[in-house]
Amino acid sequence: MNSVTVRVPAKVNLQLAVGPLRDDGYHDLVNVFHAVSIFDEVTATAETGMSVRVEGESADQVPEDDDNLAIQAALALARHAGRSYGVNLIIRKSIPVAGGMAGGSADAAAALVACNELWGLGLPMDDLLEIAADLGSDVPFALLGGTAVGTGRGERLTPLEVAGTFHWVFALADGGLSTATVYAECDRMREAMGEKVAWPRAGESLLAALRAGDAKALGAELTNDLQPAAVMLRRSLARTLDAGREQGALGSLVSGSGPTCAFLAESEAHAGELAASLKSAGVARDLIIAHGPVPGPTVV
Numbered sequence: 001m002n003s004v005t006v007r008v009p010a011k012v013n014l015q016l017a018v019g020p021l022r023d024d025g026y027h028d029l030v031n032v033f034h035a036v037s038i039f040d041e042v043t044a045t046a047e048t049g050m051s052v053r054v055e056g057e058s059a060d061q062v063p064e065d066d067d068n069l070a071i072q073a074a075l076a077l078a079r080h081a082g083r084s085y086g087v088n089l090i091i092r093k094s095i096p097v098a099g100g101m102a103g104g105s106a107d108a109a110a111a112l113v114a115c116n117e118l119w120g121l122g123l124p125m126d127d128l129l130e131i132a133a134d135l136g137s138d139v140p141f142a143l144l145g146g147t148a149v150g151t152g153r154g155e156r157l158t159p160l161e162v163a164g165t166f167h168w169v170f171a172l173a174d175g176g177l178s179t180a181t182v183y184a185e186c187d188r189m190r191e192a193m194g195e196k197v198a199w200p201r202a203g204e205s206l207l208a209a210l211r212a213g214d215a216k217a218l219g220a221e222l223t224n225d226l227q228p229a230a231v232m233l234r235r236s237l238a239r240t241l242d243a244g245r246e247q248g249a250l251g252s253l254v255s256g257s258g259p260t261c262a263f264l265a266e267s268e269a270h271a272g273e274l275a276a277s278l279k280s281a282g283v284a285r286d287l288i289i290a291h292g293p294v295p296g297p298t299v300v
């Protein structure tokens, strides 16, 4: 086999509960991940060295050297296998870059799956998950897909039972937000308010809404502790979120560290209407309709 292409979804966080700052600089999280139908595609082709090219949505903002998370994933896999494999990766991006939808982590997961296949390693999911956890907190979920709760830094995953399909509208913003900056702003705001930070817990009503496939109940339970910090850093997000509520979204929140905003709709038809109203309101650079949960990386 000379070439393998893998399609990999973006994620939205249905609950992102940020606990106290740990000594190692990370936060303990409860992170309810949900994979949605916005996909990057990664093609791995056998080559002597390691190289990457990025095409599509905001490709110019993604590094094409060893800083690229997909290349880091390929290097980590080769190290794990104890061999000096080579690969050329072509990444076709549709997931917004630095948008809070874990596009880089998705590409890393896709590269692990593609290279595992291309190099004929046949490593089991557990090995890939271990490599993924070293690459970044969101990479293990990107390998898993579906809906799952992550604890620790978000990397200890338990898949969740979900009935049916949920329909979403994503409002893309101009430019990205750095995840590290948003966490730092969250810490600063908490300290300024003298807030005692509670130990994060998964919301029971949220999990029940997912099990029941109840979009209305889910909409009422969407929470993101990073949202105040993201809105503080990007004031225009407050208007975008308000517009979603005014236009009848069942729930709305900033996705991860932002600046993409997610709106839950009642049905596919409602998602179409909601996207059209938000477009007329002029509160987003672009709008994408998607559904979830969807499976993780898939060889195409």
Ligand code: ATP
Pocket (backbone or CB within 6 Å): 061, 062, 063, 067, 068, 069, 070, 091, 096, 097, 098, 099, 100, 101, 102, 103, 104, 105, 107, 108, 138, 176, 177, 179, 256, 257, 258
């Ligand atoms: P998260 O939701 O995990 O916080 P994000 O969606 O906000 O992440 P990404 O799109 O993953 O952000 O990109 C974050 C940064 O990582 C970008 O600014 C980019 O320079 C860098 N990066 C490295 N590799 C990639 C990649 N393959 N795709 C996108 N960004 C990448």
